[in-house]
Amino acid sequence: MSTVIELKVKQNYIKPYKNGYPLISKDTVTNSESLTKEGSIVHLVDNNKFIAKGYYGVQNKGLGWVLTDKKEEMIDYEYFKQKILTAINKRQSFYNDENTTAFRLFNGEGDGIGGLTVDYYDGYYLINWYSEGIYTFKDHVIRLLEEMGEYKAIYEKKRFDTKGKYIDDDDFVKGERGEFPIIVKENGMNYAVYLNDGAMVGIFLDQRNVRKAIRDKYAEGKNVLNTFSYTGAFSVAAALGGAEKTTNVDLAKRSKSKTIEQFSVNSIDFEQQDIMVMDVFDYFKYANRKNLKFDLVILDPPSFARSKKRTFSTSKDYPDLIKDTISITEDNGVIIASTNNATFGMDKFKGFVEKAFKEVNGTYKILEESSLPADFQVNKNFPRGNYLKVLVIQKIRK
The missing domain is CATH 3.40.50.150 (Vaccinia Virus protein VP39)
Known part of the structure; x- marks a missing residue:
């Protein structure tokens, strides 16, 4: 198991973190220089007393995200499975709407894992990774999407480099490559979408x-x-x-x-x-x-x-x-x-x-x-x- 890095929380952020504030940044901790490898698990502490657990991943918003307030909870496949399945259950009305076939399946810290979003486009999944840190958990997310059953393909966007920009390489991950554009519906309107053509897809x-x-x-x-x-x-x-x-x-x-x-x-x-x-x-x-x-x-x-x-x-x-x-x-x-x-x-x-x-x-x-x-x-x-x-x-x- 990799070493957990303890981050000392500044006094005025102790209460916000205890109340569920999710973003880790230089403004909220005193020893950010101890962070070296993205994807590392971190513990936020107050005088060595545990407050919350998260990961180190640099994006434009900060240094990483809180994932749980439970010290013993493992950030593993089961953790990602529980978070993503909970998000999917909240969106059943979208899956059942014949007039809308494109929507956000998982929305970062709003669904419990900052730095990660997953969009659904009529059977295609598009994962957005916002830091190298969250990208280290890639296998958990892709495994879950595969295990959920039928899908056409999984695509990804790596929205990070040294300047926080989109990394333009092959976006295809798994499945059968799509023939683009694919036409999705939104409230009965048609939109042409490209999941393989740069940072933006068309809508x-x-x-x-x-x-x-x-x-x-x-x-x-x-x-x-x-x-x-x-x-x-x-x-x-x-x-x-x-x-x-x-x-x-x-x-x-x-x-x-x-x-x-x-x-x-x-x-x-x-x-x-x-x-x-x-x-x-x-x-x-x-x-x-x-x-x-x-x-x-x-x-x-x-x-x-x-x-x-x-x-x-x-x-x-x-x-x-x-x-x-x-x-x-x-x-x-x-x-x-x-x-x-x-x-x-x-x-x-x-x-x-x-x-x-x-x-x-x-x-x-x-x-x-x-x-x-x-x-x-x-x-x-x-x-x-x-x-x-x-x-x-x-x-x-x-």
């Missing part, structure tokens, strides 16, 4: 409820602008919800072909939609010059992005993004503003909206707000894990 599962709301409540008869549109998933929902037209704007060159594909697998005529490869902020200037206005604008920017012209950070630049959006939104039109930045909460996000409207002397109403869907389980002792914030905002006519 963000955490936005499922937002896409449904766009289709069912906000799109009918509307002229829709989808910014940072990626593969156009929101626009598919809008078009299927009866939107008059969608305009899709993203700087990535491949976004155009990907968006065309998503429209096509839903039998939507992509030639009736606008798909533009350009900087979103340049598009705002263009739209203002042309006096273009939209009934529904969707904002879902990356937390951080850099182009040749500018750097964008949601924590700093989101108010300006909303201000630009207000100028091209029709009176009584709707802005759907979203962010996955975990460094601030909903109150601060609402503050961004208030600041933007105040600076343009505008009036607004928040129609609804939402966060992660049910399959993205959250640890109540770790609010940062509930990273998604979505506001549906109506620009009020003065």
